[in-house]
Amino acid sequence: MAQTRENWRSRSGFIIAAAGSAVGLGNIWRFPYVAGENGGGAFIAIYLGIVFTLGFSVFLAEQTIGRASKRSPIAAFRTLRGGAWPIVGFIGVLAAVVILPFYSVVGGWTFGFVWKSILTTTAEAGSFGNFISHGWLPILFHALFMSATVGIVIAGVNSGIERWCRILLPGLVVIMIVLIIRSITLSGAEKGLAFFLQPDFSKVTMATIQAALSQAFFSISVGMGVMITYGSYIARERSLPGDAACVIGLDSLFAILAGLIILPAVFAMGQNPSAGPVLTFVTLPKIFAEISGGTIFAILFFVILSVAALTSAISILEVVVAHLSDEHDFSRHKGTIATGIILFLAGIPAALSFGPWADVTLFGMTIFDLMDFFATKLLLPAGAIGMALFIGWVFWPTAADNLNRPDVSPPKWAPVWRWMCAIISPALILWVMIGGF
Numbered sequence: 001m002a003q004t005r006e007n008w009r010s011r012s013g014f015i016i017a018a019a020g021s022a023v024g025l026g027n028i029w030r031f032p033y034v035a036g037e038n039g040g041g042a043f044i045a046i047y048l049g050i051v052f053t054l055g056f057s058v059f060l061a062e063q064t065i066g067r068a069s070k071r072s073p074i075a076a077f078r079t080l081r082g083g084a085w086p087i088v089g090f091i092g093v094l095a096a097v098v099i100l101p102f103y104s105v106v107g108g109w110t111f112g113f114v115w116k117s118i119l120t121t122t123a124e125a126g127s128f129g130n131f132i133s134h135g136w137l138p139i140l141f142h143a144l145f146m147s148a149t150v151g152i153v154i155a156g157v158n159s160g161i162e163r164w165c166r167i168l169l170p171g172l173v174v175i176m177i178v179l180i181i182r183s184i185t186l187s188g189a190e191k192g193l194a195f196f197l198q199p200d201f202s203k204v205t206m207a208t209i210q211a212a213l214s215q216a217f218f219s220i221s222v223g224m225g226v227m228i229t230y231g232s233y234i235a236r237e238r239s240l241p242g243d244a245a246c247v248i249g250l251d252s253l254f255a256i257l258a259g260l261i262i263l264p265a266v267f268a269m270g271q272n273p274s275a276g277p278v279l280t281f282v283t284l285p286k287i288f289a290e291i292s293g294g295t296i297f298a299i300l301f302f303v304i305l306s307v308a309a310l311t312s313a314i315s316i317l318e319v320v321v322a323h324l325s326d327e328h329d330f331s332r333h334k335g336t337i338a339t340g341i342i343l344f345l346a347g348i349p350a351a352l353s354f355g356p357w358a359d360v361t362l363f364g365m366t367i368f369d370l371m372d373f374f375a376t377k378l379l380l381p382a383g384a385i386g387m388a389l390f391i392g393w394v395f396w397p398t399a400a401d402n403l404n405r406p407d408v409s410p411p412k413w414a415p416v417w418r419w420m421c422a423i424i425s426p427a428l429i430l431w432v433m434i435g436g437f
Helices: 011-022 025-037 041-069 073-080 086-119 127-132 136-153 157-184 189-197 206-219 226-231 240-268 278-290 294-328 332-354 367-394 414-436
Strands: none
Touching: 011 157, 011 226, 011 240, 011 294, 025 041, 025 086, 025 206, 025 240, 025 278, 025 294, 041 073, 041 189, 041 206, 041 226, 041 240, 041 367, 041 414, 073 086, 073 226, 073 294, 086 127, 086 136, 086 226, 086 278, 086 294, 086 332, 086 367, 127 136, 127 278, 136 157, 136 294, 136 332, 157 189, 157 240, 157 294, 189 240, 206 367, 206 414, 226 294, 240 278, 278 294, 294 332, 332 367, 367 414
């Protein structure tokens, strides 16, 4: 017998949970260094323009598919149309299966750096490299992170995901504000603020636009079926566009807040804003070591990184758990535990990719890099393209009728949304996808 499907208790419950999914390592870890590599303010202006147009279109497409079908990704496409379209849902579920193992490894690093910040300094020479190449230690923190993710998802949509996101996200805001105040009051921080907030469009290149497109779709969790799954828990009496705008607005706000924490401090301490992915785990600890109260601020920063990673991880795991419930009649308890164990084991090779298995490569990439490439450069863009095309060419005009409550007509801008999904969004995502290769 099929499992009873829960609904979000309230509109705010969905918005907070969906924002928690979007607010992850893409915001706190990736956004500041990508902005630093691409000129700061001009990149941000382009990013915001993209996320509130193209990003909004695909995000709303996923929501609509989920709410209209009341099913997880594969079952959603089978319910709404059938034929070959469930393949798009399969791509989303497969993306979740590939992403969560290595995402949990990085989440484990954030847990580990909270622990290191409490017990010792994270700014020791080679600290990050020594930690991730240790062997069993990254696996231990990977296990702790996956266990925390499983513990929240197993409690269900209301008592688990919605409840914990209501606790974690406000706490995230408070800690971020504290860190922003400390960062912008450092001597020399005004240079970082100017870099981050004053656009210089003379520095914009096609690479800048492509980076902004890539970051936008990476950040708002589209392409892996998360918003199909979360959308399937939305009651028919609620309108979708306002919820989508709120989630994307919160996601963008958190990205900006993360930049205000990191880049003013980077400039104040004379570090390189274009340091790349190591900015968070290598450059920031050096900064914390040099400022007054640095240990406390290091602990707080890696706590927010852990929380952001966790709120995203629970949404990714929920995609797989919902699929097992819809397609294979697994109970939430059985499906969550089984998936957690399997994906933990799948993440062990990724955890060892920086240590004992660093020399194990395929196509010139480590296991960690290969999983990252396959998921973020291939599966996510392919999933997002498929979902957009489905709305624009197959599910229209039923999609428009599902945007609002049954007694409310589709918004006047719905035809614009259709053509964004039918042509513009797929074309630009394909451009990003090709650039990724």
